[in-house]
Amino acid sequence: MAKTGLLVVTNPSRVAKVLPDVQKHLLNKLYIQYLPQCLSRLLTPTAASLSSPSPVVYSKNVIGMYSQSLNQNIDVAILLACLKNPMQSVIHTKKPIDVVFFDRVLSGDEMNAFLKKCLSNVTVGCTVVSLDIGETEAQQPETTDDDKMYDNVVLGGTFDRLHTGHKILLSEAVLRCRRKMTVGVTDASMLKSKYLSELIEPCEDRMSHVLEFLQDVDPNIEYDVVPISDPFGPTKDDPTFELIVVSEETLKGGLKINEVRAQKSLNPLAVHSVNLLVTSNKQEQEEEDKVSSGNLRLRVLGTRLNKPEARPNLPFSPYIIGLTGGIASGKSSVGRRLEEMGAGLVDCDSLAHTLYRRGEPLHDKLVEYFGRTILDAEGEVDRKVLGSLVFGDKEKLTALNNMVWPALWERTKLEISKIHASGKNIIVVEAAVLRQAGWEQHCHEIWVSIIPSDEAVRRLKERNNLSEEAAWARVSAQSNNAEQVKGATTVLSTLWSYDFTQRQVTRAWRHLHAYLEKESLAKGNKL
Numbered sequence: 001m002a003k004t005g006l007l008v009v010t011n012p013s014r015v016a017k018v019l020p021d022v023q024k025h026l027l028n029k030l031y032i033q034y035l036p037q038c039l040s041r042l043l044t045p046t047a048a049s050l051s052s053p054s055p056v057v058y059s060k061n062v063i064g065m066y067s068q069s070l071n072q073n074i075d076v077a078i079l080l081a082c083l084k085n086p087m088q089s090v091i092h093t094k095k096p097i098d099v100v101f102f103d104r105v106l107s108g109d110e111m112n113a114f115l116k117k118c119l120s121n122v123t124v125g126c127t128v129v130s131l132d133i134g135e136t137e138a139q140q141p142e143t144t145d146d147d148k149m150y151d152n153v154v155l156g157g158t159f160d161r162l163h164t165g166h167k168i169l170l171s172e173a174v175l176r177c178r179r180k181m182t183v184g185v186t187d188a189s190m191l192k193s194k195y196l197s198e199l200i201e202p203c204e205d206r207m208s209h210v211l212e213f214l215q216d217v218d219p220n221i222e223y224d225v226v227p228i229s230d231p232f233g234p235t236k237d238d239p240t241f242e243l244i245v246v247s248e249e250t251l252k253g254g255l256k257i258n259e260v261r262a263q264k265s266l267n268p269l270a271v272h273s274v275n276l277l278v279t280s281n282k283q284e285q286e287e288e289d290k291v292s293s294g295n296l297r298l299r300v301l302g303t304r305l306n307k308p309e310a311r312p313n314l315p316f317s318p319y320i321i322g323l324t325g326g327i328a329s330g331k332s333s334v335g336r337r338l339e340e341m342g343a344g345l346v347d348c349d350s351l352a353h354t355l356y357r358r359g360e361p362l363h364d365k366l367v368e369y370f371g372r373t374i375l376d377a378e379g380e381v382d383r384k385v386l387g388s389l390v391f392g393d394k395e396k397l398t399a400l401n402n403m404v405w406p407a408l409w410e411r412t413k414l415e416i417s418k419i420h421a422s423g424k425n426i427i428v429v430e431a432a433v434l435r436q437a438g439w440e441q442h443c444h445e446i447w448v449s450i451i452p453s454d455e456a457v458r459r460l461k462e463r464n465n466l467s468e469e470a471a472w473a474r475v476s477a478q479s480n481n482a483e484q485v486k487g488a489t490t491v492l493s494t495l496w497s498y499d500f501t502q503r504q505v506t507r508a509w510r511h512l513h514a515y516l517e518k519e520s521l522a523k524g525n526k527l
């Protein structure tokens with residue numbers, strides 16, 4: 001199967017019709033070149049084509065083509081350089097093209113001439129396909145009152161998991177830009193309020209995806225893609241900017257930028273606002289109605305994000321999943337659901353509590369270190385009292401951990417053996433601070449349950465009757481979500497409904513089985 005294709009369209013309203021055929025040939029990437037005046041525009045530029053209107057007239061066509069590609073599973077980039085420059089008769093793409101599609105029937109000679117003359121980057125053996133889909137009414141470029149172009153254009157965003165909405169925003173800027181485009185990409189310090197922010201791609205990756213897209217769609221512009229740590233970025237002091245492109249949602253921010261520029265006697269920026277793209281294909285009811293990165297992050301919950309680290313010292317069976325996550329993040333409900341689906345489950349919190357009982361060696365050690373104040377009337381460890389001593393006091397918590405964890409791992413190993421002997425081959429070890437305890441090495445892979453800190457505090461106040469201060473002390477005693485998800489194969493979140501959590505866990509279980517089946521086939525391991 002081909003990897004990268006180029007679709008040449010002479011009628012932009014045909015994109016939706018041809019995409020199903022195109023997808024039969026493709027794995028991932030599709031460039032689209034719109035040629036309003038048919039192939040002859042590239043093969044033999046005429047006086048008419050040389051006097052093309054402002055490229056801004058193609059804005060609606062471009063948005064329309066992206067919208068038609070929305071529900072297809074292909075990374076689409078609509079090329080703009082030839083639309084913008086009537087003199088340009090060669091299409092440059094960063095990725096070499098394996099197959100070219102035409103939205104109409106052409107002769108072999110016409111297609112081969114196009115391949116030879118108009119493409120700078122094709123693979124050896126690149127094929128051509130002309131798609132006969134019948135006639136569709138041609139969609140003409142639309143004139144607009146706002147067809148002005150600018151030398152210096154600026155815009156900003158997070159650009160996580162570059163999606164169709166981002167591509168439209170960036171393309172709207174490219175169509176209006178003659179010389180230089182500056183793109184501010186929010187760095188980690190600006191992401192805290194976004195949900196599932198810990199799943200946002202690193203800033204350098206987002207910057208490089210933006211740059212790659214822009215250089216593909218119009219390599220003739222000079223691009224400056226920069227990280228920003230406040231909503232204004234370079235707009236607060238660069239006098240060369242002329243136009244800012246914003247989305248409906250960030251229009252207010254654009255206007256605020258002009259207030260700041262006015263205070264500094266800088267020229268006001270023209271503002272072009274792009275409508276949000278509405279999604280017609282929500283995969284979960286928890287998703288937003290607009291096309292958004294948030295939706296894409298939601299969709300990765302319960303999928304496999306990373307390959308597990310190799311654990312050559314562990315036998316393949318039993319297969320151990322370390323289930324961890326911050327306080328009140330809903331690990332237990334995830335663990336219970338996994339148990340219902342057939343996993344064995346070791347709840348290390350409860351197991352730890354059994355080690356504190358009178359008669360256990362750990363009991364005496366704890367009394368020796370913390371004193372008899374930690375005991376209740378029956379002489380048992382009062383965990384509430386012990387908790388109030390250690391959470392908020394790093395030294396005491398470390399002392400407790402150092403006493404508990406080695407004994408607890410020994411007990412956990414015994415539990416694992418018992419459960420394995422009862423016939424379960426996949427065993428979940430649920431432990432809140434599994435990584436801090438260094439238990440990753442005992443697990444084949446790590447799953448993490450996350451919720452935002454303020455939600456954890458809200459739940460703790462309700463569940464454990466803690467004051468705001470005590471709740472924050474407990475949340476802060478653990479590593480943050482961003483640390484937790486690093487290297488985890490699967491991330492889940494119980495922030496939404498009970499049903500949505502169940503669906504995530506079911507998905508994770510299904511994906512795990514598919515992975516284990518593949519591993520068994522590849523390596524001859526058997527569970």
Ligand SMILES: CC(=O)SCCNC(=O)CCNC(=O)[C@H](O)C(C)(C)COP(=O)(O)OP(=O)(O)OC[C@H]1O[C@@H](n2cnc3c(N)ncnc32)[C@H](O)[C@@H]1OP(=O)(O)O
Pocket residue numbers: 325326327328329330331348349352353383384386387390397400401404405408430431432433434437439474477478
């Ligand atoms: C390696 C592991 O993760 S084993 C499982 C965690 N347990 C331990 O580390 C043992 C030390 N901790 C304890 O014994 C108890 O937490 C005590 C005695 C301090 C407090 O007991 P309790 O008030 O009954 O609280 P409980 O045990 O339910 O723990 C409450 C929360 O504290 C957090 N917590 C537990 N131990 C620790 C720890 N060592 N460091 C930081 N946070 C911890 C957990 O996230 C837990 O919330 P969760 O169940 O929503 O995840």
